[in-house]
Amino acid sequence: MTDQVTRSTATDVCTPVPGLPAVAEVAPVQVVLAALADPVRLEMVRRMAVSPERSERCSALYDDIGKSTASHHFKVLREAGLTERTYVDGTLHQRLRLDEVEERLPGLLPSVLTGLA
Amino acid sequence: MTDQVTRSTATDVCTPVPGLPAVAEVAPVQVVLAALADPVRLEMVRRMAVSPERSERCSALYDDIGKSTASHHFKVLREAGLTERTYVDGTLHQRLRLDEVEERLPGLLPSVLTGLA
């Protein structure tokens, strides 16, 4: 069977909405930098970048913080245009929008990710 | 005549110290991102990057904020290893450490700066 995948990155949509393709823009540099300038979020991005082809379950992207805190960080990343929600077989995933960010800010994510190593 | 230039980037040195070469390291990505994630500082970096070969007078790098606030931002940039103080003919300048940052985090500053345009 084929995966049922819907995407949602709109900032005002908090519950996943099926059917609408992702149209979110990568935010201005300022916003992107602010999103990355938090250790928890940077770790989330790092984990997503490990296997960029596969989206990740939310709970696989953090430890030692509450669900609500994690949800807050996901929202910041999403509103910066760095990630999007994908709904895979009924379970929510987070996907790093590598290509989209690369198009808008070429070199940023690669340098940040290699700088983490 | 040749310019008298001394450099100081040590975080614990608040008044310019002549004679000592710059030995400051570029800080971890986390710190660099946090330093860039402020509009005032990003504008300072942008102005410094306009003519990277020439350092700039401090007062040429900001508008509409108090001296003490500007000094605070200079300190954050310096402690992140992004800038250094240079003393040119007795007047204090700020210099963007393009090469040093590029060596540590290749592509970061170029992508941020082009993203500002």
Next chain:
DNA sequence: TCCTTCGTTCGACCATGATCGAACCTATCA
């Protein structure tokens, strides 16, 4: 010498945002 300019430091104030717990919703499963 005095005065002005420039940058730093210090202390205080305040806005932003990171965090948590509780409640809610949806989907899945027994």
Next chain:
DNA sequence: TGATAGGTTCGATCATGGTCGAACGAAGGA
């Protein structure tokens, strides 16, 4: 139909950091 699990929202708390004014020090010029 419950019951459980995974995420989100809301409200509250608290720490971080951006901001300013005042005082200080160094450098340069009248």
